[in-house]
Amino acid sequence: MKKLFLPVALALLAVGSAGAWGFFGHRLITQVAVYRLPGSLQGFYFRHMAELVRQSTAPDERRNTDPDEAGRHFIDMDHYSEDNPFGKVPQDYAAAVEKFSADTLKKYGTVPWVIAEYTEKLTNAFRERDTVDIIKYSAELGHYVSDAYVPLHTTINYDGQLTNQAGLHSLWESALPEKYIAEYNITYEPASYVKDPLAEAWGTVQRSYGFLTETFDRAGKVERAMPGPERYTFSHLYGKTQRRYSDAFAAEYEKLVGGMVANRLKLAPTAVASLWLTAWQNGGKPDLNQLMTPNRLSKDEKARLETELAAAKKNTLAQDHLLLAQRAEKRVENPDEIKAAQETPAVQAEDVPETADAPDPGATPAAAPAAAAKTAAPVKIKTKSKGPSGSTKTKTTSTSIPW
Ligand SMILES: [Zn+2]
Numbered sequence: 001m002k003k004l005f006l007p008v009a010l011a012l013l014a015v016g017s018a019g020a021w022g023f024f025g026h027r028l029i030t031q032v033a034v035y036r037l038p039g040s041l042q043g044f045y046f047r048h049m050a051e052l053v054r055q056s057t058a059p060d061e062r063r064n065t066d067p068d069e070a071g072r073h074f075i076d077m078d079h080y081s082e083d084n085p086f087g088k089v090p091q092d093y094a095a096a097v098e099k100f101s102a103d104t105l106k107k108y109g110t111v112p113w114v115i116a117e118y119t120e121k122l123t124n125a126f127r128e129r130d131t132v133d134i135i136k137y138s139a140e141l142g143h144y145v146s147d148a149y150v151p152l153h154t155t156i157n158y159d160g161q162l163t164n165q166a167g168l169h170s171l172w173e174s175a176l177p178e179k180y181i182a183e184y185n186i187t188y189e190p191a192s193y194v195k196d197p198l199a200e201a202w203g204t205v206q207r208s209y210g211f212l213t214e215t216f217d218r219a220g221k222v223e224r225a226m227p228g229p230e231r232y233t234f235s236h237l238y239g240k241t242q243r244r245y246s247d248a249f250a251a252e253y254e255k256l257v258g259g260m261v262a263n264r265l266k267l268a269p270t271a272v273a274s275l276w277l278t279a280w281q282n283g284g285k286p287d288l289n290q291l292m293t294p295n296r297l298s299k300d301e302k303a304r305l306e307t308e309l310a311a312a313k314k315n316t317l318a319q320d321h322l323l324l325a326q327r328a329e330k331r332v333e334n335p336d337e338i339k340a341a342q343e344t345p346a347v348q349a350e351d352v353p354e355t356a357d358a359p360d361p362g363a364t365p366a367a368a369p370a371a372a373a374k375t376a377a378p379v380k381i382k383t384k385s386k387g388p389s390g391s392t393k394t395k396t397t398s399t400s401i402p403w
Contacts (some may be wrong), residue, residue, distance in 0.1 A: 007072055025327035027324055028141055028177070030056040030142045031049060031268035032186060036189070036269055042286065044292055053139075076109050076155055086202070100351060111201070113201075119279050121137045121141070122275070126280050145204070147265065152172060152215065171244070172215065176253070180254055189270055230246060
């Protein structure tokens with residue numbers, strides 16, 4: 001059956017690239033991370049939540065303009081070895097450069113080192129009490145951490161393109177979360193201090209890598225059970241045709257991998273919040289109330305936070321339409337007042353346990369190449385669905401496919 005589709009497939013525009021959670025996923029993870037913070041950070045993060053959520057997609061948005069950006073979002077472990085690559089790639093950046101060269105690391109991705117690098121940048125922002133940078137690096141650190149939670153960010157077959165499953169990437173990380181978020185249980189533990197962010201990042205990548213076989217095999221299972229014409233939707237954009245997996249395919253795939261997607265979405269916000277907390281502690285625990293104007297949450301803000309925390313606990317954020325990610329392309333309603341660095345004393349907070357050992361953030365990696373990455377802006381497209389009951393045409397706004 002696959003053979004029948006080969007000529008069509010060859011004519012298609014190549015859309016694959018090493019990607020990221022869709023904008024939806026990044027925004028969701030960033031928002032939920034705020035709910036997992038301890039009280040000493042939560043007020044500040046909640047005050048700036050809309051801005052954090054907005055900036056959480058910035059690393060994807062700059063991929064078109066910054067040639068060094070693309071490789072920061074992934075690491076193709078199977079390039080190094082299909083058999084135990086984690087035993088072959090040194091966790092330390094300098095040692096990895098020594099073994100494989102900086103160019104090779106750039107080409108096949110640097111996400112674990114980028115996570116350590118951004119944890120350090122955020123730590124410095126806290127040290128300097130620079131609100132603009134605290135928000136910027138919190139959002140961007142959260143982005144890279146979230147990327148490391150996507151199994152397809154750990155393989156050279158990042159879009160299923162090597163197994164005739166092109167399109168798997170956006171299906172897994174964009175289509176499924178956007179469509180099924182209300183069905184996922186994403187409640188999880190609060191943030192905790194991370195002793196070694198680099199080691200933690202490597203652990204995340206390794207666990208993501210462990211999901212790869214099932215990611216591909218389960219798609220294959222659906223393919224074998226579903227007649228070819230039902231599997232794909234063809235979009236026509238700028239005179240070119242793009243193939244995506246159909247809603248029918250997504251529905252079947254969801255049954256087999258939804259638990260996996262939910263698992264990564266559930267864990268990522270705690271990992272993000274934990275590194276925010278870690279950077280804050282390592283940065284001298286500045287009193288974040290002093291960085292806010294006014295320096296406390298208002299009655300209204302408190303009430304909203306309580307409502308949202310209760311919904312997060314009950315796992316009803318999506319059903320209650322409290323997710324900023326559900327508000328399509330909506331800009332920040334009330335831009336937060338953000339202050340630059342100022343001199344305020346560091347204050348020890350009582351509700352966060354002091355932990356020993358500052359983490360080793362690892363070396364700063366060289367950036368990676370643009371590779372095949374492209375950022376797709378949201379655009380109006382015509383979608384033609386081919387199904388067993390004939391063709392139907394619908395006009396739709398494509399979701400952004402941030403890579
Ligand atoms: Zn990304």
